[in-house]
Amino acid sequence: MDLQNELKQKAAAAALEYVKEGEYLGVGTGSTVSFFITELATSGKRVKGCVSSSEATTRQLLAYGIPVCDLNDIVGTIPVYVDGCDEIDGNFCMIKGGGGALTREKILAEASDMYVCIADASKEVKQLGKFPLPLEVIPMAVSSVCRAMEELGGHPTVRDMVTDNGNNIVDVHGLQIKEPTRLEAAINQIPGVVTCGIFGKRGADVLLIGTPEGVRTLKPKKGFFSGRQK
Numbered sequence: 487m488d489l490q491n492e493l494k495q496k497a498a499a500a501a502l503e504y505v506k507e508g509e510y511l512g513v514g515t516g517s518t519v520s521f522f523i524t525e526l527a528t529s530g531k532r533v534k535g536c537v538s539s540s541e542a543t544t545r546q547l548l549a550y551g552i553p554v555c556d557l558n559d560i561v562g563t564i565p566v567y568v569d570g571c572d573e574i575d576g577n578f579c580m581i582k583g584g585g586g587a588l589t590r591e592k593i594l595a596e597a598s599d600m601y602v603c604i605a606d607a608s609k610e611v612k613q614l615g616k617f618p619l620p621l622e623v624i625p626m627a628v629s630s631v632c633r634a635m636e637e638l639g640g641h642p643t644v645r646d647m648v649t650d651n652g653n654n655i656v657d658v659h660g661l662q663i664k665e666p667t668r669l670e671a672a673i674n675q676i677p678g679v680v681t682c683g684i685f686g687k688r689g690a691d692v693l694l695i696g697t698p699e700g701v702r703t704l705k706p707k708k709g710f711f712s713g714r715q716k
């Protein structure tokens with residue numbers, strides 16, 4: 487296993503501590519989460535059911551015999567949501583969607599009391615935007631959304647994939663994301679955008695960063711924005 491995967495695995499293993507036995511658990515998508523699912527399956531911890539953010543995650547959970555349930559069947563919030571990120575800044579705002587699962591991930595993050603973000607050290611940034619910003623876009627609006635993103639100073643490319651929701655992904659390169667929450671709201675207003683990959687309104691509550699020296703646990707300082715906005 488290469489170093490980056492080792493660090494992802496360390497962060498994933500550290501997230502087990504936050505799993506509440508006998509409760510619902512939200513599960514994100516991606517290679518770091520895939521390590522987490524393996525850790526969960528072998529830990530002996532039993533949850534009431536997992537709410538999954540993608541078909542890939544559902545397949546892996548079911549392969550381990552972990553029950554998967556529908557968000558619509560849950561009354562109230564999910565206590566804990568475990569997911570990765572593509573970039574995270576000092577205010578716990580993130581870019582997500584490298585795997586195209588951003589919309590379901592955002593729905594689950596919003597429905598959860600605590601977002602536990604697991605990542606290797608390469609994901610920490612001072613300012614978001616080096617990682618191209620993914621947008622999930624309704625197919626008929628791809629061209630118009632791309633033009634709107636060019637007006638914002640970005641360079642959009644259309645990804646060769648269809649999301650679990652049957653939509654396209656537009657990756658926007660070259661954006662200077664100085665105010666994540668403001669840009670998130672502005673992009674989400676463009677007709678045809680299902681959602682953008684900025685997680686600013688709902689950032690992470692705990693960040694577990696895998697480093698060669700061990701796992702660093704970071705939480706927003708008091709007064710810093712984070713958490714589910716009610």
Ligand SMILES: O=C[C@H](O)[C@H](O)[C@H](O)COP(=O)(O)O
Pocket residue numbers: 514515516517518519569570571572581582583584585586587588591
């Ligand atoms: O759509 C994918 C998700 O937002 C992932 O959480 C993100 O891309 C990070 O993935 P990975 O853990 O593979 O680096």
